[in-house]
Amino acid sequence: MRIIQLTDIHINKLGEETNGVEIRKNFQDALKTILKHKPDLLVISGDLCLFTPDISIYEWVAEQLKDYPLPYELMIGNHDDLEMMQTIFPSIRKDIKENKSLYFTRIYDNENIIFLDSGKGTIANNQLIWLQNELTKQPNTKVLFIHYPPFLAGVPFMDKKYPLRTRDGIQKLLLNHQRPLSIFTGHYHLEKTLRRKNIDQNITPSTYYQLGSSSPDFQVHSQKRGYRVIDILKEEVRSMVFYY
Helix, strand or coil, X not given: CEEEEECCCCECCCCCCCCCCCHHHHHHHHHHHHHXXXXXXXXXXXXXXXXXXXXXXXXXHHHHHXXXXXXXXXXXXXXXXXXXXXXXXXXXXXXXXXXXXXXXEEEEXXXXXXXXXXXXXXCCHHHHHHHHHHHHHCCCCCEEECCCCCCCCCCHHHHHHCCCXXXXXXXXXXXXXXXXXXXXXXXXXXXXXXXXXXXXXXXXXXXXXXXXXXXXXXCEEXXXXXXXXXXXXXXXXXXEEEEC
C-alpha cells in the first residue's frame, strides 16, 4: 500500500501573520499534488494549527477534506487541541483514550499501522504499555507514526529546545522489539533519516517552511514545501520525500 504523509501544515487563522507564506494555499496545493502518486491513505501527522489551536482552523481543514477522494488519519501535535479536534472531526472520538490522548491502530490492506500521541511532548507510561501490547499482538507491524521524533536527530536547535522530553521509555521499548520498524515523524521542519539497530526514524518536512539542520539557533533554511511517499511492501518499507 502507499501512504502520503503531510505534517506540520500550521494553518493560520484568517488575518494571522505568516511572514508572507501562503500557508493555506500550501496545504491546498499539497492535497492536489499528492494525488498524482495514486496513494491509498493520507496521514496528517500533527500541528494542524499555526501557533495556538483555534476552532476556525479545524473547520477550514475539515472543509478541505470534506469531499477528498482519499481516506485520511489525523494525529495531534504540540500546536493542537484534542477537545477542539474531536468537535470538528467526530470520527476520532472512538480512538481517544481515558487519559485524553489520541493513539490507535489501523489495518489497511492487511498492514497494521500504529499512530502515537506525543502532542504534549511526552509519552506517558500507559501509552507505552498499550504500545507494547500492540507490538506483541501484531509483531509484524512495519510502520509507526508519531509527531515528535523519539530519537534525537543531530539537529542542534530542535534537539536542544524542543525534543521529546520522555525518550528513554519509548526508545527502550522500540529497540527491544527486535523486528524492523519504520517510524515516520514531523515536528522538526526538515528532512532527516536516522538508523539505530532495528529502527529507521524518518523526519518529514513541513508544508510551511524548513529549518536549518546545523544551526544551534532558530534559522529558516528555506520555504520549500515537502511531503513523504511511503510504500509498504511485503518484505520492506520504502519512502521518499518530494518537494513541490
